[in-house]
Amino acid sequence: MEKIGIKAKDGATIPAIACNFNNISMKGVVIVCYGFGEHSGMYLELADILGNAGYACILYDQRGHGAPPDGHAKWFGIINSYRDFLDDVASVTYEAVRMAPNVPVALYGHSMGGNIVINALLRDASRYSCAILEAPWLGLHKSPGRMMIAMAGLLGRISPGITLVNKLVVSDLSSDPVRAERYTTDPLYHNIISFRMFTGISGGCRNALANAARLPVPAFLAYASGDRIVCNQSILHFAADAGDMADVREYESCHAIHNDVKREDYFRDMIAFLDAHCTV
Secondary structure (H helix, E strand, C coil), X not given: CEEEEEXXXXXXXXXXXXXXXXXXXXXXXXXXXXXXXXXXXXXXXXXXXXXXXXEEEEEECCCCCCCCCCCCXXXXXCCCCHHHHHHHXXXXXXXXXXXXXXXXXXXXXXXXXXXXXXXXXXXXXXXXXXXXXXXXXXXECCCCXXXXXXXXXXXXXXXCCCEEECCCCHHHCCCCXXXXXXXHHCCCCCCEEEHHHHHHHHHHHHHHHHCHHHCCCCEEEEEECCCCCECXXXXXXXXXXXXXXXXXXXXXXXXXXXXXXXXXXHHHHHHHHHHHHCCC
């Protein structure tokens, strides 16, 4: 495991953790895009599981997430543009290919990260063999309503720094009480979202659903039967339009399948999918 800095398109430094790159029989590299409010350090267990299965991975911190850079008094939940999310995926991918030039690359996206991964693939999928989409944010379980969405769009255009605190309940993330408690005690986990970020992600939802039939690489699409955060109906709509490109699996779980009581089943299926599709 090595902490690295990756240069972004706009000149910023993307903090990242490179894991398992010393494996001489590496099967592929998995780039992990986590969910809203999270940070790269929360996915070290996933990195270990991938490493044991023969995969290197890069865990990187997304805009408005992770440790605030020096000089940023307000950081959590704030972005300049949704495009920065997609540009950062491309920058991290460039670094992954530089570090391991002769192996397949897969994208992994959970929740908000799933939204970003789908839109990154629709933009340019030339370097990717497949994708893992875990409970992607393609709609919310409880819609905020048209008036709130319109207000978010207006306030987001006025300033990137106007934020609100969401009402997410950690027991909706995981039914494992020990793991659910970790969200509340992690100093870098947050529940702050700017209106600009929300509007950008909402636009990403619309684009993903409108273009699901164009999904360019095979995707392992996992959703949680007990999800009270994202909209499963939207996920299934996406899957139907994606057709054979989506390998759809349902798990008896809360939203964070990788962090819930059925996670071993999920990890087994995910690794099997990677093994089948990460080929040179």
